[in-house]
Amino acid sequence: MNRMNLGLFYEACAAPDCRRRGKDLFKCGACLLVHYCGPEHQRAHRPAHKTSCLLVKQARAAAAEAEAELRARPGDDYAPAGVLDESGGALGLFWGRFPATRPYMQALHDHMTACLNLRTGEAVEAALARALEMLRLCRGDNLGVRSQVPVLYLRLGRDQEAFDFLKWYAVKGTSADYDWSDMSQPFLDLTGEDALEDLSKPFRKVKDLSFLASVTLVKTRLMLDLVALSAHVDEMEKKKAEGGEEAKAEGGGDGDDRPTKLSYEEKMEWVREEALSDIVLARRDIVDRDDYAPLIQDVTGQVARLYQLTEHHNKHYWPALGHPENYSHALPEAYTWGSKQETVLAFRQTWYAWAECNPALETVRQFAEWTSNAS
Structure with missing residues (x-):
């Protein structure tokens, strides 16, 4: 990428x-x-x-x-x-x-x-x-370094690995049957998982605020890539169609037989240059489709649910992204779930991942505004 x-x-x-x-x-x-x-x-x-x-x-x-x-x-x-x-x-x-x-x-x-x-x-x-x-x-x-790993993957644009890591902890790491002292048990062994999968339900068991923020960021960036790719394809196919009509008018014949649909490789040219993460880059089944609307609707719904799940866990986190100057304190020595101290810790761990991807940061800030206005 x-x-x-x-x-x-x-x-x-x-x-x-x-x-x-x-x-x-x-x-x-x-x-x-x-x-x-x-x-x-x-x-x-x-x-x-x-x-x-x-x-x-x-x-x-x-x-x-x-x-x-x-x-x-x-x-x-x-x-x-x-x-x-x-x-x-x-x-x-x-x-x-x-x-x-x-x-x-x-x-x-x-x-x-x-x-x-x-x-x-x-x-x-x-x-x-x-x-x-x-x-x-x-x-x-x-x-406690596990809270930082998905954030570091995200800062590097390695969203697929962040998703795999987060899913492992949400699905396997929260299992009562997993024996952390048994080294023969598989550990962090998920690779290439379907990043379109809705993790809202398994993440209800996750108590790590940084994990909740990170999985929301994974899905937000995926949503933004899908929206932008769809808009690009629509624009380019419209231009192709208009070019064909012009050629038809100038030629006075039956028209130009050039295809108006973008090829997979033409779409990938945009993905390689413009995508925010590597998920779409590796998914031909996502890129090479005629209609992105159902995917966009599904992933947007996932973002909303994860946003709400994070807000339910700690009401201070999303507002903190709108006022970072208030949360860049020294790390707390102790905290409880849902507290401002927990937000300070998670903010310190996750802020750069959001700040280094301004489209995603602006998206969740808009969510925060909508939520505030609705209440």
């Missing part, structure tokens, strides 16, 4: 007002997550970048040191020998079962957090890699 549609910058010079992008840029040698087109722009950006850069560099070094210390440990009750190897029998059971793994897990979390101080695609990818590694090591997720 076209990464230009994302609010993140990939392979782009980080200097203010510089528009250079491409493979010929070089990375900051310390954080490895920011690009520059030349030494002059790197020096110009250094005052703004220095603090975040140092945090990432230090956190990455601390994670490497913590890993080395963990690998060097002899086997004992706090962690078996070869704890980071498949043969060690500890993978998936870090933190809770083996306390000696906690400094390493905390170091991974600190590195992930440091990366997210930088708003580049490379930084978000690095944070996502750390989060997924932490879930692989600790299925119980004592540090």
Whole structure:
């Protein structure tokens, strides 16, 4: 897909007002997550970048040191020998079962957090890699990184993977039969799930506000892509038809036999350049159809239901997107479901995913206005 549609910058010079992008840029040698087109722009950006850069560099070094210390440990009750190897029998059971793994897990979390101080695609990818590694090591997720994973997928335009992740937790992760301590059980094993599926019902069991916001964003972006694709196809087919009529009038014959319907490849040209996410990109059955109206109606209904479900869980979340300045506080130490403190936490986790996709943000803000006016 076209990464230009994302609010993140990939392979782009980080200097203010510089528009250079491409493979010929070089990375900051310390954080490895920011690009520059030349030494002059790197020096110009250094005052703004220095603090975040140092945090990432230090956190990455601390994670490497913590890993080395963990690998060097002899086997004992706090962690078996070869704890980071498949043969060690500890993978998936870090933190809770083996306390000696906690400094390493905390170091991974600190590195992930440091990366997210930088708003580049490379930084978000690095944070996502750390989060997924932490879930692989600790299925119980004592540090709560699962709430951020779908958001990071969404910031990268990887909506299909966000949907798969969210569906797994909504369907399998909420099952009373799932044994989190049994490493033979499948974990996060859903791939390529049907993103048109209505998840409103399974998400009634989900208590994670960030999950609710994320699945609403997945569906909102899908809805916007369908609406925009439909409008594009209608416009282009109208132009084709008008061109045929003009050719017919000029030729004085029976008319132009050129097809007026857009081909699949013609539709895909728009999808590759304009789509907000990768879901439609991979679905020929969605793109190559004559009438998008039923799909648009169905997905729009899903967005409305998920919006209402999120509002029912926490009435503060949607208004927060309209007033972000009121919710960018320090993370709360504790919260209860439905509280403003819960919204502060979820806002901090999800805000950039909304802000980096302005059409989706404006859509839910309109929902908020309609809801407020209706009440």
